Amino acid sequence: MKYKILVLISALIILVTALSEFTVLAAPYQGYTYTYWGTTRSSPIAYMPDRIIDGKNLGIDNFNAPSDLFVAKDGKVYVLDAGNGRIVIFDEQWKVIRQIIGFQKEGKQDQFANPQGIFVTDKGQIYVADTENKRIVELTNEGTFVREIGAPQSEVIRTGFEYLPIKLAVDKAGRIYVVGKGVFDGIIEFDLDGHFTGFMGTNRVKFDAWDYFWKSMSTKSQKSKLVQFVPQEFNNLDLDEEGFLYTTTTELNSSDPIKKLNSTGIDVLRREGYFAPRGDLFSEQGSALTDITVRDHGVYSVLDSKRGRVFTYNEDGILMYIFGQLGQQEGTFVNPVAIANIGNNLLVLDSGMNRINVFAPTRFGTLTNDANAQYSTGKHDEAATMWKQLLSLDSNNETAYVGIGKALLRQGDYKQAMEYLELGYDREYYSKAFGKYRKNLLRGYFGTFMTSIVILFGAYLVWIAVRRRLKKRVEANVSSNG
Secondary structure: OHHHHHHHHHHHHHHHHHHHHHHHHOOOOOOEEEOOOOOEEEOOOOEEEEEEEOHHHHOOOOOOOOOEEEEOOOOOEEEEEHHHOEEEEEOOOOOEEEEEOOEEEOOEEEOOOOOOEEEEOOOOOEEEEEHHHOEEEEEOOOOOEEEEEOOOOOOOOOOOOOOOEEEEEEOOOOOEEEEEOOOOOOEEEEOOOOOEEEEEOOOOEOOOHHHHHHHHHOOHHHHHHOOOOOEOOEEEEEEOOOOOEEEEEOOOOOOOOEEEEOOOOOEOOOOOOOOOOOOOOOOOOOOOEEEEEEOHHHOEEEEEOOOOEEEEEOOOOOEEEEEOOEOOOOOOEOOEEEEEEEOOEEEEEEOOOOEEEEEEEOHHHHHHHHHHHHHHOOOHHHHHHHHHHHHHHOOOOHHHHHHHHHHHHHHOOHHHHHHHHHHOOOHHHHHHHHHHHHHHHHHHHHHHHHHHHHHHHHHHHHHHHHHHHHHHHHHHHHHHHO
């Protein structure tokens, strides 16, 4: 009897443990992705909620409308807590290192006014977009004031220009790139000394011929009420290791809301997927991309504040996975405003819930990331092995089929490569595989084909010779009988 009771208790413990693990692993929404045909299909979720970081569980005052976060090279996490006018710095274990609440400037106490952007250099220098004070503030990592950079001064600045910096980035040469609220001239660029050097990466004007026609026919009063043909403004940016600027654009339904700008401001983002990177494809108003973070191997994730989702693309602009949703439970957001990555994890700052959501990759997410990393570094066979494992989790994964097909193409197995590339709907590489397969096929049968031609031609010559000889015999017999 006692033995049965012990067995029953053990079984209950195992059941409760399994249920608790299931609860932790359960996602608050269904995973999905987009197909070649432009439809949605279910997909395993690549990232799951791991933990929540807020002021309460850290033993400090609660965040108040936090506006930005940044992960430095040394793993420290910087949160710009706009409502409290402070910067909170964490180590990799989420222990508070320090809080920077104001600073001494010229012997007087100074404060931030609704700061919206933060960036930390490799040397630990902190740059803050102090929005309502209309300046950029540079501090040491301990919070000591270094300098401030005010509004740009130049003859090229248009009349009525208002300087409200909201986001910024600093490259390895010390150049400072600033996104200004309502600035459609482009990204504001300052040199190492804080001098304005110009605007870069101005978005093209969205031109509508029909609107232009009506505007040309309108009176001055009517023209003032019509939509102006002005460039779209940037709303956020991030720098990769090579110094390229990745940007997002405010306007909904923009054709190119994500850009990768080189040093001259030219967009060099690859768009080789079924659809150009733009977030949501089907909602009437599209995505409102609010932030972007660049990861290793050219992978980048963009945050859609309108739908509460994270879209991740590889260096070719191919969609890797989607996760996230609006809501109030763990793993969802009310007002997501910033995204960053720390190691393999992704952080999403929710200004509405005053917390940081930490997401860890699932097995599906890890395999997808690792396969892409192997392929990006030229290890195609290793990548193909991971893609095959991925298909055991998601048998409809078109990216995996394409990855395997490309690996087989490099190995010279053109026929099987064609099969996988067809399943992945990759027309370009299917054509390459078909061309090489046809070439090899012709080369393999060329000897046999030519031998057959020679034999047939020889047989034809013999037949002609025999025919002529028979014809002469017949003619000779006719002459002798005549």
